[in-house]
Amino acid sequence: MSKDLEGGVWDALKTIRYPGMSRDIVSFGFVHKVTIDGSTATVELEMSTHNAEAAEAVRQEVEKAANGVPGITATSAVLKLQQPAKRQAAQRSIAQDPGLLPEVRYVVAVASGKGGVGKSTVSANLAIRLAQLGHRVGLLDADIYGPSVPTMFGISRRPATDGQTVEPFEKYGIKLMSLGFMVEIDTPVIWRGPMVMKALEQLLGQVSWGALDYLIVDMPPGTGDAQLTLTQRVPLSGAVIVTTPQDVSLIDARKGLAMFRKVNVPVVGIIENMASFACPHCGEVTHIFKSGGGERTAQLVGCRFLGSVPLDPAIAEGGDAGEPIVVTEKDGGPHADAFKVLAEAVMAEVESPPTPQLTIV
Numbered sequence: 001m002s003k004d005l006e007g008g009v010w011d012a013l014k015t016i017r018y019p020g021m022s023r024d025i026v027s028f029g030f031v032h033k034v035t036i037d038g039s040t041a042t043v044e045l046e047m048s049t050h051n052a053e054a055a056e057a058v059r060q061e062v063e064k065a066a067n068g069v070p071g072i073t074a075t076s077a078v079l080k081l082q083q084p085a086k087r088q089a090a091q092r093s094i095a096q097d098p099g100l101l102p103e104v105r106y107v108v109a110v111a112s113g114k115g116g117v118g119k120s121t122v123s124a125n126l127a128i129r130l131a132q133l134g135h136r137v138g139l140l141d142a143d144i145y146g147p148s149v150p151t152m153f154g155i156s157r158r159p160a161t162d163g164q165t166v167e168p169f170e171k172y173g174i175k176l177m178s179l180g181f182m183v184e185i186d187t188p189v190i191w192r193g194p195m196v197m198k199a200l201e202q203l204l205g206q207v208s209w210g211a212l213d214y215l216i217v218d219m220p221p222g223t224g225d226a227q228l229t230l231t232q233r234v235p236l237s238g239a240v241i242v243t244t245p246q247d248v249s250l251i252d253a254r255k256g257l258a259m260f261r262k263v264n265v266p267v268v269g270i271i272e273n274m275a276s277f278a279c280p281h282c283g284e285v286t287h288i289f290k291s292g293g294g295e296r297t298a299q300l301v302g303c304r305f306l307g308s309v310p311l312d313p314a315i316a317e318g319g320d321a322g323e324p325i326v327v328t329e330k331d332g333g334p335h336a337d338a339f340k341v342l343a344e345a346v347m348a349e350v351e352s353p354p355t356p357q358l359t360i361v
């Protein structure tokens, strides 16, 4: 009997969504335990979030939903809020300087084995989408070879500085910094190792990022020394790998994955970009490259498949015009939706405790 009641309560909880998200609280792993005593249910919730109000709203909804289960007459939902920073601290490697970015909760790198797969496009849209979901977000363009944040955000000025610290730009609700703001974009930048380090340290340590929930780092392409150094210097919570469905790109993605694992940076998952093309005339969806490659690679290397982004001229145009697609579609649209799914998947992977076991009492 109590098992049936417990099952009923779990089912009821699966209908509750965390505010602003499209996934339910059970699949997010927020429900730690359900116990039944007679007709009384106790639900233990564990969330790692800075948003105590949203967590409390969920707690109240849980009580209401469980009380609606036939046979349950009273429910007490207990909320345990965890410090999201804990997990991040544990994941930082010793080579990283804890003094860099002390006020940033999660630093997430967006990387790829090769250039041109849409790393910057994904970084920008992901960052803005996270901000639209209520987070405090920064975007650091660390692509020393081809910075693209100035173009993607339509900013060609130099940032303000008092000689000590540099003020990040703010646009579309996020803070922005790029080496492209410091050097002439048309000048080919030839960086030697020590210069890269110095420039990056300045971008991390001397920019007034302030308190942030997420700092998205648009990494340079490839898996060379610069990238390796960066993964060791930046206190990363995890890395997102962007790939296109082509074989060659997937092989590169696997190289990138191996690199992060070598330096103990957890891989958040794989994002497949330019996955499909919907014909603007007839709506037929064509998989320009092979379909499902990102998902297969994710399975093969044992990491999460975070989702895919279609190939669409509107996405490229948004980037060129200084208005990323999620800004154009801020009231909803297919691409904004795709990036919402990605943002939620990244959040779930970076913030949530592991999925709890269902305990039968």
Ligand SMILES: Nc1ncnc2c1ncn2[C@@H]1O[C@H](COP(=O)(O)OP(=O)(O)O)[C@@H](O)[C@H]1O
Binding pocket: 112, 114, 115, 116, 117, 118, 119, 120, 121, 122, 148, 221, 273, 274, 309, 310, 311, 312, 313, 314, 315, 316, 317, 319, 320
């Ligand atoms: N899903 C997409 N649909 C259409 N064009 C895209 C898409 N993703 C990226 N692009 C375009 O492809 C080019 C390379 O993307 P970019 O984000 O700069 O790649 P990377 O940072 O990996 O070098 C850019 O012109 C960009 O606008």
Ligand SMILES: [Mg+2]
Binding pocket: 119, 120, 121, 143, 146, 147, 148, 218
């Ligand atoms: Mg780029």
